C-alpha cells in the first residue's frame with residue numbers, strides 16, 4: 001500500500017456540497033465524473049497532496065443513498081493507492097479481510113478499485129485503487 005489516494009464524503013446534493021467545499025478549500029473542483037456502475041456522481045478537489053471525492057447517489061440502489069439514509073451525510077471511505085491491485089487483493093484476502101468485489105472494478109479518475117467490508121476494518125470502508133496505465 002502506498003499513500004492515501006482520496007477521502008470519500010457522502011453528500012445529498014452535489015451542487016450544494018461543491019459550493020460549500022469550494023468556499024472551505026478556496027478552490028474549485030478539478031473534475032466531475034458520473035460512474036454509472038457505482039450509481040454515483042462525483043466531484044474531486046485537490047488540496048496540496050490531498051484529494052477529496054464528494055459522492056452523490058444517482059439512484060436508490062447506490063451505496064451512497066443507503067449510507068445517507070442510515071447515517072446521514074459525512075465521511076464515507078478512505079482510499080489507498082496500490083501498485084498492483086490484483087496482488088494486494090490476494091494478500092488482503094489471504095489475511096482474512098472481506099473483499100466486496102472479487103475482481104477490480106472501474107472507478108472514477110482513471111482507477112481500478114476494490115472495497116473491503118467495513119465490518120472487518122474497524123468500521124471504516126476501505127477502497128484500494130490502482131491507476132489504469
Ligand SMILES: CC[C@@H](C(=O)O)C(=O)SCCNC(=O)CCNC(=O)[C@H](O)C(C)(C)COP(=O)(O)OP(=O)(O)OC[C@H]1O[C@@H](n2cnc3c(N)ncnc32)[C@H](O)[C@@H]1OP(=O)(O)O
Pocket residue numbers: 008035038040042053055063064066067070076077079100106107108109111113115117118119123124125127
Ligand atoms: C466513484 C467510484 C469509486 C471511486 O473511484 O472512488 C467510489 O468511491 S464508489 C463509492 C460508493 N461505492 C461503494 O461504497 C461500494 C462499496 N460499498 C458496498 O459494497 C456497500 O455499501 C457495503 C459497505 C457492503 C454496505 O452495503 P449493504 O450491506 O447493502 O448496506 P447496509 O446499509 O445494510 O450496511 C451494512 C453495514 O455496513 C455499514 N456501512 C455501510 N456503509 C458503510 C461505510 N461507508 N462506512 C462504514 N460502515 C458502513 C452499515 O452501517 C451497516 O452496519 P450495521 O448497521 O452495524 O449492520
Ligand SMILES: [Co+2]
Pocket residue numbers: 006008053077079127
Ligand atoms: Co472513492
